[in-house]
Amino acid sequence: MADRTKERGPDSSRRAILKGGFALGGAALTGLAASRTAIAQTSDPKITELQDWNRYLGVGVDAAPYGMPSQFEKDVVRRNVPWLTADATSSVNFTPLHELDGIITPNGLCFERHHGGVAEIPPQDHRLMVHGMVDEPLVFIMEDMKRFPRENRVYFLECAANSGMEWRGAQLNGCQYTHGMVHCVMYTGTPLRNVLNAAGVKTAGKWLLAEGADASAMTRSIPMEKALDDCLVAWKMNGEALRPEQGYPLRLVVPGWEGNMWIKWLRRLEVGDAPWEQREETSKYTDLLANGVARKFTWAMDVKSVITNPSPQAPITHGKGRTVLTGLAWSGNGTISRVDVSLDGGRNWVEARIDGPSFDKAAHRFYYDFDWDGSELLLQSRAVDSEGFVQPTKNDLRAARGENSIYHNNGIQTWLLKSDGGLENVEVS
Amino acid sequence: MADRTKERGPDSSRRAILKGGFALGGAALTGLAASRTAIAQTSDPKITELQDWNRYLGVGVDAAPYGMPSQFEKDVVRRNVPWLTADATSSVNFTPLHELDGIITPNGLCFERHHGGVAEIPPQDHRLMVHGMVDEPLVFIMEDMKRFPRENRVYFLECAANSGMEWRGAQLNGCQYTHGMVHCVMYTGTPLRNVLNAAGVKTAGKWLLAEGADASAMTRSIPMEKALDDCLVAWKMNGEALRPEQGYPLRLVVPGWEGNMWIKWLRRLEVGDAPWEQREETSKYTDLLANGVARKFTWAMDVKSVITNPSPQAPITHGKGRTVLTGLAWSGNGTISRVDVSLDGGRNWVEARIDGPSFDKAAHRFYYDFDWDGSELLLQSRAVDSEGFVQPTKNDLRAARGENSIYHNNGIQTWLLKSDGGLENVEVS
Numbered sequence: 035m036a037d038r039t040k041e042r043g044p045d046s047s048r049r050a051i052l053k054g055g056f057a058l059g060g061a062a063l064t065g066l067a068a069s070r071t072a073i074a075q076t077s078d079p080k081i082t083e084l085q086d087w088n089r090y091l092g093v094g095v096d097a098a099p100y101g102m103p104s105q106f107e108k109d110v111v112r113r114n115v116p117w118l119t120a121d122a123t124s125s126v127n128f129t130p131l132h133e134l135d136g137i138i139t140p141n142g143l144c145f146e147r148h149h150g151g152v153a154e155i156p157p158q159d160h161r162l163m164v165h166g167m168v169d170e171p172l173v174f175i176m177e178d179m180k181r182f183p184r185e186n187r188v189y190f191l192e193c194a195a196n197s198g199m200e201w202r203g204a205q206l207n208g209c210q211y212t213h214g215m216v217h218c219v220m221y222t223g224t225p226l227r228n229v230l231n232a233a234g235v236k237t238a239g240k241w242l243l244a245e246g247a248d249a250s251a252m253t254r255s256i257p258m259e260k261a262l263d264d265c266l267v268a269w270k271m272n273g274e275a276l277r278p279e280q281g282y283p284l285r286l287v288v289p290g291w292e293g294n295m296w297i298k299w300l301r302r303l304e305v306g307d308a309p310w311e312q313r314e315e316t317s318k319y320t321d322l323l324a325n326g327v328a329r330k331f332t333w334a335m336d337v338k339s340v341i342t343n344p345s346p347q348a349p350i351t352h353g354k355g356r357t358v359l360t361g362l363a364w365s366g367n368g369t370i371s372r373v374d375v376s377l378d379g380g381r382n383w384v385e386a387r388i389d390g391p392s393f394d395k396a397a398h399r400f401y402y403d404f405d406w407d408g409s410e411l412l413l414q415s416r417a418v419d420s421e422g423f424v425q426p427t428k429n430d431l432r433a434a435r436g437e438n439s440i441y442h443n444n445g446i447q448t449w450l451l452k453s454d455g456g457l458e459n460v461e462v463s
Numbered sequence: 464m465a466d467r468t469k470e471r472g473p474d475s476s477r478r479a480i481l482k483g484g485f486a487l488g489g490a491a492l493t494g495l496a497a498s499r500t501a502i503a504q505t506s507d508p509k510i511t512e513l514q515d516w517n518r519y520l521g522v523g524v525d526a527a528p529y530g531m532p533s534q535f536e537k538d539v540v541r542r543n544v545p546w547l548t549a550d551a552t553s554s555v556n557f558t559p560l561h562e563l564d565g566i567i568t569p570n571g572l573c574f575e576r577h578h579g580g581v582a583e584i585p586p587q588d589h590r591l592m593v594h595g596m597v598d599e600p601l602v603f604i605m606e607d608m609k610r611f612p613r614e615n616r617v618y619f620l621e622c623a624a625n626s627g628m629e630w631r632g633a634q635l636n637g638c639q640y641t642h643g644m645v646h647c648v649m650y651t652g653t654p655l656r657n658v659l660n661a662a663g664v665k666t667a668g669k670w671l672l673a674e675g676a677d678a679s680a681m682t683r684s685i686p687m688e689k690a691l692d693d694c695l696v697a698w699k700m701n702g703e704a705l706r707p708e709q710g711y712p713l714r715l716v717v718p719g720w721e722g723n724m725w726i727k728w729l730r731r732l733e734v735g736d737a738p739w740e741q742r743e744e745t746s747k748y749t750d751l752l753a754n755g756v757a758r759k760f761t762w763a764m765d766v767k768s769v770i771t772n773p774s775p776q777a778p779i780t781h782g783k784g785r786t787v788l789t790g791l792a793w794s795g796n797g798t799i800s801r802v803d804v805s806l807d808g809g810r811n812w813v814e815a816r817i818d819g820p821s822f823d824k825a826a827h828r829f830y831y832d833f834d835w836d837g838s839e840l841l842l843q844s845r846a847v848d849s850e851g852f853v854q855p856t857k858n859d860l861r862a863a864r865g866e867n868s869i870y871h872n873n874g875i876q877t878w879l880l881k882s883d884g885g886l887e888n889v890e891v892s
Contacts, residue, residue, distance in 0.1 A: 078590060078602060080588055080589070080590040081590055081592055081602060085584075085588065085676070087582040087583060087584050087676060087677060087678070087728070088676060088677070088678060088680065089678065090678060091552045091579050091580040091678050092552065092577070092579065092580030092581035092582050092583060092677065092678065092707075093552070093580055093581050094550065094551025094552040094554060094577065094580055094581075095541075095543045095551050095554045095555055095556040095575045095576075095577060095708075096543050096545075096551045096554075096556070097551075097581070098541075098571075098708070099540035099541055099542070099556075100531070100532065100539075100540050100541070100571045100572065101541070101570060101571040101572070101573070101575075101706050101708060102529070102571065102706075103529065103570075103703060103704060103706060104583070104704060104705075104706070104707045104711045104712075105583065106585055106586055106711075106712075107703070107704050110529075110703065110704070111528035111529050112524075112527075112528050112529070112530070113528070114524045114525050116525075121523065122523025122524050122525045122526075123520045123521065123522070123523040125523060125524045125525075126524055127524040127525070127528075133703070133704075134699075134702045134703060135613065135615070135651040135699045135702060136615040136649050136650075136651045136699060136701070136702045137615065137649070137702070138567065138649050138701045138702045139702055140569075140570060140701050140702050140703045141530060141532075141569060142527075142529045142530040142531065142571075143529065143530070143702075143703065144530070146524045146530075147524075148521065148523065148524060150520050150521065151520040151521030151522055151523055152521035152522050152523075152526070153516040153521050154516060154521060154533070154534065155514075155516050156535055157535055159509055159514065160509070161507060161509040161510055163510055173507060173510060177780065177781055178781075180787060181781065181784075181785045181786065181787055182787075183787070183830070183832055184564065184787060184789070184818065184830055185818055185819075186564070186565040186566065186818055186819035186820075186828055187819070188820075220565050220566070220567050220819070221565075222564040222565045247514070247516060247517060248516060248517075248521065249516070249517060249518065249519060249520050249521065251517065270563075270564045270565060272565070272567045272569050272701065273563045273564060273565045273566070273567045273568055273569050273572075274532060274536070274539065274562070274563060274569045274572065275532060275533060275536045275539070275562075276533075277530050277531075277532060277533070278521075278533045279527070279530060282533045282535075283533075283535075299516070351606065352606055352607075352610065355610075356610045357610065358609060358610055358611075358612070358613060360613070389613065389614055389615055390614075390615035390616070390649070391615075391617075391820060391822075393820075399615055401612070401613055403612055
């Protein structure tokens with residue numbers, strides 16, 4: 035290791051590992067040998083020579099009133115698939131899950147799904163109307179909404195169509211595309227029940243219609259029991275105002291249920307005694323089974339997980355040795371109680387470590403640290419939720435529901451890890 | 464209420480409250496009457512007429528690969544005080560606490576404190592050196608750091624000088640300026656002990672020197688006991704890569720201790736048997752007492768709180784009636800066990816409601832909903848932490864430490880709420 039100048043990034047890392055040897059058992063398990071490079075043996079100019087950032091002053095505190103990521107992170111962005119839809123105003127983009135860690139999704143990277151583009155609503159001009167089977171119809175301005183008692187809760191939001199293209203086999207090469215229609219943020223708002231109670235829901239009022247103020251006037255029917263349970267009317271995400279693409283200035287939060295019901299730009303709540311059978315809950319967001327019957331009102335997002343690293347967009351570049359495998363797990367039924375990982379396509383399973391907060395109906399972060407010997411592996415994760423539901427295989431799902439649906443695919447994802455460190459989206463029988 | 468067209472924002476809200484009457488006791492406490500405006504009585508064009516955002520498609524999913532806040536939130540930014548320092552490259556800006564809610568600070572709004580401007584470091588060129596009293600000196604590249612076991616934790620970071628200008632009396636008119644040198648995010652990284660154990664700390668190694676790679680080469684001495692306890696070496700905040708101004712690609716996280724020790728652009732860790740008495744822990748970041756003695760190594764940030772709304776930058780615009788008072792509390796000693804609020808300058812106290820997650824050494828959000836009668840009030844908050852420490856008054860602090868220091872002012876903040884809804888930063892004897 036005479037010349038460290040050749041050793042940057044992946045290459046240096048690979049050589050360091052080969053040197054480290056990784057035969058240290060318990061020591062290796064702590065990551066001990068993962069990275070040692072004795073200074074005595076190095077003439078790394080990054081250590082021995084002054085760099086520009088040591089020499090010259092950087093920009094000051096007046097440079098970025100609202101800060102942005104580093105120029106070196108410019109490829110960490112939401113991405114859409116142009117061929118997927120006819121028009122970008124009724125389309126989707128995807129969260130770069132393979133670039134993230136922890137359980138919080140930064141607001142700038144939360145996936146978008148619009149049916150009529152992003153409504154830009156001046157908050158002083160926004161209204162929320164509550165009417166129908168209520169004692170007194172009401173209209174709220176934003177300032178009034180902020181006078182209700184507030185709560186802060188962390189929830190995942192998943193589009194019902196997330197992983198939808200995988201029903202008929204491995205299609206897209208990267209977890210951003212196969213699983214990126216999910217995000218998880220902390221919301222601030224008031225329980226929906228406070229708003230409904232202000233109007234006074236009549237005894238016969240068993241259903242709620244929520245309508246958006248965007249050009250698509252998105253509408254969904256929600257059973258009153260759910261509306262009075264854990265739903266929020268929210269105006270903040272991760273501490274700041276909702277982003278326009280997430281429903282600024284007001285959105286409905288329907289914890290654990292498909293994202294389409296989390297009405298953005300919320301302008302109307304109507305109480306009734308039956309569901310409205312709206313377009314978005316009949317012709318769309320229903321699950322067509324093999325026998326031609328469509329499952330309707332399949333609201334809850336089932337227990338699901340995915341390995342985000344390594345994955346096709348995030349190959350292993352450090353070569354053999356200590357490798358951190360990580361991913362996300364979530365369930366619309368509650369918390370995640372366990373995540374298992376398989377390196378051989380589901381034959382053998384080992385329990386992963388869940389780290390960080392465990393919130394009801396929120397994303398959970400899991401890790402499995404292992405020593406990769408450079409051989410081909412079939413990576414899978416399988417989550418179990420607090421209700422005891424176990425994430426199924428894709429083939430189990432297909433056997434039960436056929437392949438006609440594009441919604442509610444929570445099947446186990448398989449990545450083929452090749453000996454060169456690259457990965458592919460594959461199916462296992 | 465014939466013409467709702469006049470009723471936008473504050474005015475409509477005020478009239479709605481007067482109508483609501485707020486004499487409903489328990490009902491008012493639920494916010495029930497806060498906002499009622501009977502639809503039957505309104506011809507609000509925002510309800511009865513189509514708006515542009517109902518009529519026209521918005522931008523599509525390809526418009527913002529990395530999203531930004533709404534154009535209507537353009538004033539929600541970090542702000543600096545030009546006269547405060549000679550140069551913006553060795554200065555500070557402030558988190559807009561009065562515009563935020565919950566406990567997570569969005570990355571783009573986390574306050575900045577630089578001593579040599581923002582270092583822009585290509586991650587592939589960054590190195591972390593561990594040397595001194597260790598078994599084997601080591602150099603890590605970023606890729607190697609990411610092979611250590613990872614943890615995710617939420618912590619507040621407060622500059623020791625936060626509220627420093629208040630030692631000699633009320634100076635700045637707004638919590639962004641009096642208390643805005645604090646933020647709270649979720650970090651992803653590896654416990655510092657993993658990195659130190661990889662090099663092997665010798666028995667005599669009782670202190671750690673951490674050094675930054677920026678032009679100021681910021682250095683601080685940290686006792687080994689803390690270094691091996693809960694410190695992290697972090698590369699992500701709120702799920703994404705650290706922001707440049709927060710130390711990209713690598714920073715030290717020293718939970719509960721003054722922000723100056725959270726070395727950004729972390730490039731060097733040296734193990735020794737005594738503190739280094741660096742400039743930033745002797746001539747700066749020490750607390751000069753009235754008797755001329757300087758308190759040194761005052762690391763922990765004491766229990767503190769502030770009312771963020773209403774506050775001088777966020778006056779009450781809705782007039783009398785139901786008002787949501789909210790704020791933040793934090794302590795370097797652990798969690799916040801209780802927050803009390805006073806409306807009369809500290810004579811009488813009522814317990815506030817703490818909402819949202821309660822993490823060790825993290826920000827806590829509190830609320831107190833009350834009916835404002837329009838009279839002048841002196842608003843204060845007082846936090847108690849899990850170690851039993853109670854936030855002191857500013858006068859108690861001055862009696863104990865004089866007024867020479869600019870650091871560690873955790874005194875109770877008072878806002879004067881005037882009958883017109885405006886607020887001022889005031890002192891109470």
